[in-house]
Structure formats: C-alpha cells, structure tokens
Amino acid sequence: MDALVAQLQMQYRNYTVSLYQQGFLDDQFTELKKLQDDASPDFVAEVLSLFFEDCVKLIGNMARALDQTGTVDFSQVGASVHQLKGSSSSVGAKRVKGLCITFKEYCEANNYEGCVRCLQQVDIEFKALQTKLQDMFNLEKQIIQAGGKVPQVDIN
C-alpha cells in the first residue's frame, strides 16, 4: 500500500513538474494550490472547471465573431481575449495566457488571419491543458484513494 502511494506520489510529482517545465503552468498555479485547504478541498478543481467553461464560452464567442461575413468586430473579439487572458493569468495557464497576449495584439491590429490562427491555437492549448490537468486530478484522486496525501510539489 505504502509502496503504491509512494509510487503514485512520485508519479504525481514528476507529472506536475513536467507540466511546469513544458510551460503549461506557471507560479500562479502554485498560488492557486496554496489556496486549496480543508475548507475548500476542491478549490483548484473548481476554479479550473470554471476556467475551462469560461474558455469554451469565450472561444465560442470569438469564433462566432470571427466567423462573421463582412466586417469583423475586432473590439468584440478583443474583449473576449482580454477576459481569457485575465482568467488564464489567474489560474496560471501559462501557454494560454501567452497565446492571448499575441491574440490581443492581432486584434488590436485588426489582423484577421492572425486572430483566426490564434483562436485555433488557443483552442488546442486549452484542450491540451484540460487533458493534462484532468490526468493530474486523477492522480490526486488515486493517491487519496490509496490512503496517501497529495504531496506538495516544489517547483523551484
């Protein structure tokens, strides 16, 4: 049992570190983790599921805005991008945030192609992050089920 826990914990550590190393996450995510306590044990998961819902919604908005025949309302797209940027920044979704910054620049420049490309990338990135984090949460669950404690991962 202990061996299993230890193994899972190790796996969890490595996985988490890899997420940071691959740039999916940044320190803000660590902040988020710190905020999770016994009073709100699923805080991170809650925030993130909210974030992903937000993502879907915002990406949908942006896609619709960009899909307009005729003139595209870039300010509308920009508002959504700003929202997404704020959210991703808050949860530490580093890659998404980085893309949003570029995306925003394209919006401000009224660059349609750039916007479309960014939108596609954001879509891919957020889905990738979702999968990764889902894996991480699953690992956490397994650790807890196995009677262990989710280890704190010191990224530095």
Next chain:
Amino acid sequence: MVCEMETDQQIEEMDVEVLSSMWPEDVGGTEPDNQFNVEKPAGDSDTLKEVDIAEKRTMADLKRLPDLLNTTDQGSSQLTNLVKQWEYMQDHAVRLLREELKILTKQREEAEAKELKIIEEHNFETEEPENVPVLDESSDLFRRFKEKKRDKLVGRKRIEIDEEFDTVAYWKQKALSLEKMLEASTERERRLIEKLNESLKTMESHSAPVEELTQNLKRAEGFLHFILQNAPIVMGHQDKDLRYLFIYNKFPTLREHDILGKTDVEIFHGGGVKESEDFKREVLEKGKASKREITFETDLFGSKTFLIYVEPVYNKAREKIGINYMGMEVTDQVRKREKMAKLREDNAVRKAMESELTKTIHITEETMRAKQMLATMSHEIRSPLSGVVGMAEILSTTKLDKEQRQLLNVMISSGDLVLQLINDILDLSKVESGVMKLEATKFRPREVVKHVLQTAAASLKKELTLEGNIADEVPILVVGDVLRIRQILTNLISNAIKFTHQGKVGIKLKVIPKPSFASDNTHKADAEEQNGLAETSVWICCDVYDTGIGIPENALPCLFKKYMQASADHARKYGGTGLGLAICKQLVELMGGQLTVTSQVNLGSTFTFILPYKVAASNDHSDDQDEFSDMVDHQPEPDDSTEGYFQFKPLLGSIYSNGGPVMGNNFLPHKAMLPSPVKLINGNTGQSESVQVENGGYMDDTRLETGSGHCPESAHQYENGNGRCPSKESESCSSSQASSEMESEFTVSSPREDVQTETEVKETSKQPKILLVEDNKINIMVAKSMMKQLGYTFDIANNGVEAITAINSSSYDLVLMDVCMPVLDGLKATRLIRSYEESGNWDAAVEAGVDIKVLENKQMSVRSTNRLPIIAMTANTLSESSEECYANGMDSFISKPVTLQKLKQCLQQYLH
C-alpha cells in the same frame, strides 16, 4: 676508406696510369670559371665511370686554397694521409719486387749449379774415351775420382746407366741433352735479366709521389662527389672575415665571383642571414665547433631551414684563420618536427582537457548528488517552514503578551535561521572551493545559546533536559559570524538530541587562553578581559555535550567526513544526511577555529569547538540590537543578555509552559511536550523581579554558582523553585485544551488555520470592509480564496458602475479595482470616486452616464471625510500603466496575477 683505396690499388697496381692533370699543382693555370676542381671521371676509376657528376658545384679561391691546405691542420692532415698511403704502397711494391728478385736469384743460382755440374760431367765424358789409353797410370786415379764423384752427385743415374755405361752412343746422347739444357738455362737467365730490368723501370715510374698523390686525391674527390652529388648539402670555408674561400653547393644559383671573397650578408638578404653570420662569428670567437638550425627566408631560395655545422679552422700556429661550415637543408624535417610538436601539444592539451572534463564530471556528479539531496531536503523543510514563518509573522502583528511575543520571536528567528541555513548548506560547496565569506556581526553569545536551545526544545520529542551554561567572563557582545555559529550550534545540538535518549544535552561556553594551534595570535584572552578594549580578540570554547549513545572510537576518524555516519545502522535508525558534522567542521575551520570530539560509548559525547571572536563594546545594548532581539520593537522584554544559565526541562502530557497558548504550537506536530524556559537571571540588569521560575524548573548548586556574585538578591528568585505554581498549571491546562480543540479542527498544518484564528480575533474587534471590483469570475474566485486565507471578507462589484453603487451605499476601508472592465473601467471609476470625495456629490458620475437614481437615495449618508484607498489590479506592470493608475487617483497597484503575498502586503499596508 683506406682499405678500399688499398684494394683498388692492388688491382690497378700493375698498370697505373699517370695523368697529367693534377690537383693542386694544376690549380694555378686553370681558369676560374672553368671549374677545375670538378673531376672528370678518371679513366681508371671504374666505380665512378657511370656516375654523372654535375659540374660547377664547387667554387674555390684557387690561389688561397693550396695555402690553406698547407697552413691548416685539416689541409696538412689530408696530405699526410695521402703521403702515408703512398709510402705504404711503395713499401708494398718494394717488398713484392724484393720477393721476386729473391726468386729470380735463387733460380739463377740453381741454374749455375746445374751448369757447373753439366760442364763437369760433360768434360769427364768427353775426355774419358780419348784419355784412357793415353793416361793409363792416372786413369785409375781419375776413374776413382770419377766414380767417387758419380757416387756423390748422380749415384742413381749411375745405376740406371750401368749397363750401357761404357758405350759411346750413350755418352753422345748424354752430351746432346746436356747441351740443350744449357741452352734453355741460358735463355731463362736472359729472360730473367730482362724482367729484372723491366721491373726496375717500373719502379722508376712509381718513383714520382706527386703523380700518385694526384691520383689519390682525384679519387678521393671523386668519391666525395659520388657521395654528395644528391645530398642537400652546402659546404664551405670562410676566412676570419667570413668571406667565402670555398663553397660546395648542390644547387648553385650564383656564379663563383658572386660568392668567393664575400660574406653571407653581402650575398644574401633576408631572414636568417644575419643570424647565420652571427653564429659563424660566434663560433669563430669562441673557437668551439657547434651546430645550429637556422631558417632562411631569402629571395634567392625561398624559405628553407638549414642545420648548420660550423667549426673554427686553425693554422699550424694555432691561430684562427677562418671557419668551415656545412649546412644541410632540413626544411622538411623541421616542418615535420614542428607538425609533430604541434600534434603532441594538441594531444597534451586534449589530454589535459580530458582530465579536466573527467574532473568536472566527477565534481558535477558529486554536486548533482548533493543537489538532489538538497532539493529533497529543501522541499521537506521549506514548505512547512514557510508556513511557520509566515504565520509567526502574522501572529507578531497581533496583540500578544510578553511571553507569547518572546516565544514568537524565537520562532521567527529560528524560522529565518532555517531558511538561511538551507541556503547555507549550499554554501558547503563554497567553503570547499574557498569562496565562502564570513560576516562579522555583533551578537550576544548568551542569546545565541538560549535561542538555539529554545529552538531545539521546541521540537524536542524526548524527555531530555536542555541546558546552557555560559561562564561569566564570556563577553556580553562579541563580533563573529553569528549565522555560522548558530548553524554550528544548532547542528551539534540537534545531533546530540538525535543520539540521546535520556539525560541531558547542553551547551557550555567559556573563555580560554589562546590555544596552541593559533600560535600567531599574541593576545591573551585574560589580558583582553582586563584592559577592556572595545575590540579585542577572545577565544571562546564551546562544549556541546550529551548523555547519549556515544561514538565508538573506531568511528571517530570518519565522523567529520561528508555523508558518513558512525555506521550504516545508525544511518538507518537515526536518519540524517551525514552532512552536519562535515559542515560544522568546515565552518569552524573557516573561522579559524577547531572542532574536536571526545566520546564514550553509552556515556555520551562532547563536541568542542574553539573559535576566536572580537569583543565588542557591550555598553550600547539599546541601539545595538542584534537580529534576535530586534524582532520586538515596542514591547519591552526582559533583557536576558547577561543570563548565564538556561534550562529547558521536559514536560509531560497536557502541561504547557508560560501560560500563553502559543499559536505555533498548533502546527507543531509534537505537542506532547513543550519545554518551558527556566530563566535564572544573574545579571545586573535590575530586572530580577520580573523573572519567574515557572513550572518547577529545578536547579542545582552548580547553577546557583553560575549566578553572578554581583547580584546578592538572586536567591529570592527561586521562591517557586521546587513546586509548581498552581495557577500557572491550570492556565496551562486550559490553554492546552484550547490547542487540542484547534488541532481537531484543523488536522492539516498550514498557515491558514493560524490566520483564521487571527481573523477571528480581528472580527471581534473590527473587520475591515473591502470591495473587490473585478469582472472576471475566475479572478474573483481566486481573490476570494486568498482573502479568506488572509482572514478577510469582501464585497464584489463586477464593473465600475457597480463599484460606485456599492461605495455609495456602504463605506469601505479599501477598494481593489480591476483596471480593464466592461461598462466602466477601473480608471474612470476611480476618477469618479475621487471626484465624489472632493465634491460630495456624484455629478461627475452622472455626467459620465452612471445611473444616478440609485445614487441619489443614499447620497447624504455617505461619509467622504477620508480618502478611500483604491488599489488597482492590472495585468500590465509597465510604468506607463502604473503612472496611469496614479494619475487617475489610485493609491497603489497590484500586478496581476494577484498572489497571496502581494495581496497580504497590500492589505497590511492599507488596513493597519
């Protein structure tokens, strides 16, 4: 060579040709340009016949050369050699001729003897038939003689011809044959004489040695040419002015008159010419033959390296008359050699690099191992520690009684220490590489000891007594690297505790005279004590003793080695990295001290380190607060700077010390025993009344002795000495109950619980009202959680308009304002709020299109006396943006993403 010449000579001896062209006799008459001295292959020298010898390789000053040969040793030796050779040949010839002559003489003698006999015989034979009848009387006698003679000379023949002895025919025949023999003999004699004459004639022809010598010289020269014809060699002779008299060059590019009589410098120009000239001159001056390699860089023959051999030439009077030099072109060899050298050098460099790399790899591996260990350790230590320290800091901002504050101070300083120590472990490598720098700070040894013990006691899980004993003569304030000293003490103490299961662990400090290992220090500790200078050196000996398991003698040597423990069993049983003592030793040695250990198995160990310190003036306590005491600024606490003894006794179960529930206890995993500090004040601080002995701290005589004699009333401090103060006990119990309740509530130790308790305390008094203006749900959620952790609640507005509405309807202590928001952004909203604060009405807001109906109702109830702190939350941290924030009336800004730390700082700044 002589041998060869000899055999040659023997073969050719009989028909030596005399050649007219001779050297050096001919020399005078030859045209200078018509290179005399290159031999045409001599007709008789078969070996050289097919060899093609290039002409015009040698140039010589023809007039001078014979002189030279005559006047120099080298020249005369050559001649002597030739003469000797010739003499030898002559001797040989004479001997041969003599031998021949001897043979001939012998032959002639024989022939004469024969002739005589024949004549005798002939006479007898011819006479006898005629004379017998005439000379009868004498015939007997003659016959007798004849017989006698015949017996003597030709006895055998007589027998042969016995039968026909008397016949005439026989005698006629005999006479005929004899006549023939005589003729032959005469003929032979004549021929021999002829031969002899001929020989004599030949002898005559050999008689001129010059011809012979010329021949030999020619041969010698031919031989040399044969050998040298393809050799890349230049030979020459130069006089003492270094002018060429003779040169042999395989590849002549200059005509004779361009060279002869000139010096190198006159002939060539370019690199190396001067050097060679100088070298030749040097040889000439020193009179010692030597070799040198010179690289020429001339227009004439390009870049070539020559190995030059130069020898001085003396005349027979041992005077220097010039030099001989021989140069061999070794350009290719030199090039190869240089290439080789370069290769070798490269190889060496590569090898060095390789070994360097191997070393680096080794070091890297070592470092990696250490780093890995450190990573694990820092993870294990830092995470809980940051919680401890963070909470303690928050706690220190709350209302605390003196005792609590004191404990808290220890907690914070210890926490800081650990954090620093973690970094310092990294310094271990620095110590090893000699880059660690020591800091000199003033500190109080007593406090250091106390804090170390207190810290150790706080995490004590065993029933151990911790004591500190500082001798009176130890200065109040010394200068040293307090961090390292604490590190050492902490290390040793924790080590001692780890290996001690019962009894006590303690620190003893005393001043000692300058130890022998520090012979360069001339100061005496005692003297320093007396003269009381502000900064003098003092050696303090620190014993860290325990009553633990002890260390077996055989384990002592490797005790201070890295990653080593007394045994593998110990490592398993007690854990630890095995680094502690190694660090201690290195640190002590770095500070110029010495760390030693004495130990007895099952009785305990004593680690002793001796360090030099500077004594600092101790009269300025107040403004010279060190890091341990300056945690507390406002509340006076007992000045324990002169305490000489501390003890921390183990306590059982529910008994808590000091009456005050220490917040920190809640998240210490081991709550069973919290030691209480027992303080005995022996100082002259005049605060003795305020000091209590709590929870039955026992004392013994030794401790009383340590009490300073300056304080006569010290005894009365121990009034509660041997019994527990009932009231204290009950208080302790209640507080422990409270603690356990809290514990059950928050099973996970983390900073939050503490903050929450702090929050609860705050809420009872006054909870600040905060407004968060933020449109992003996720940001709100995160901020909410952070606020909760920090113990605050807040209202939420989703945009500027909502914010204004909220501010209008309620009073806030702080607004956290997102800058970029829909409807009304943060900057505009702030401007409107400021305008409202100034004017007392929302006209500006109304102008901006905010729904005034909502606002009007409560307009009068709003207080606007104080400026409301508005803090911007912005994703752009560029100065432009921050300036924009300030320009719009914001007080500060937090860059996004908001972290707990930033939020905490901000709230602390604006809410306290």
